[in-house]
Amino acid sequence: MAYWLFKSEASCFSYDDLVASPGRSTGWDGIRNYQARNMLRDQVKKGDLILFYHSNANPSGIAGIAEVTEEAHPDPTAFISSEKHYDPKSDPDNPTWFQVTVRAVQPIEPLLGLPDLRKEPRLEGLELLRKGSRLSVHPVSAEHWSVIQELAGLDSASATSATTSKPKRPTRKKTVS
DNA sequence: GCCAACGTTGGC
């Protein structure tokens, strides 16, 4: 199980928007950067946990936790000409761009602001905090994850309970999509 | 392959 940070412009799609989505879930579409694409496509796995970061926001910061519910599949918005992130060069038979599906797990209220993250010495090395960093999908180490849970006032038990307290069911094929 | 021009991201 791995940890990630996903950025979203809050005015475009916020954590509240995710919570309000059907099934508290959405396809993480619109990624058009190869480095981020490669991680989405190759490394982000079902069950991984995500820090949902509001960029270009007032204030910017981590607004909640989400989880990966479906691994990489082609990003349909790349093929729709009316979409903002339409890419005419992407071939449906050999897609360039991918998305994963994510579901809201736990909001962080109040949001854990960027200045709070910057002043925590234990978060040194977090990609988000690197000068000039623009990567909208990147890994978070288990150590950094744990520090952020603490700063957010979530102990690791409560953060995982949201995913582990669900009734266990035998694995089965999806019947509805 | 180099690199200048341009577009985008994202903090402030």
Next chain:
DNA sequence: GCCAACGTTGGC
């Protein structure tokens, strides 16, 4: 809105 830092594009 400003601007620094990146990523991409395209001429050569």
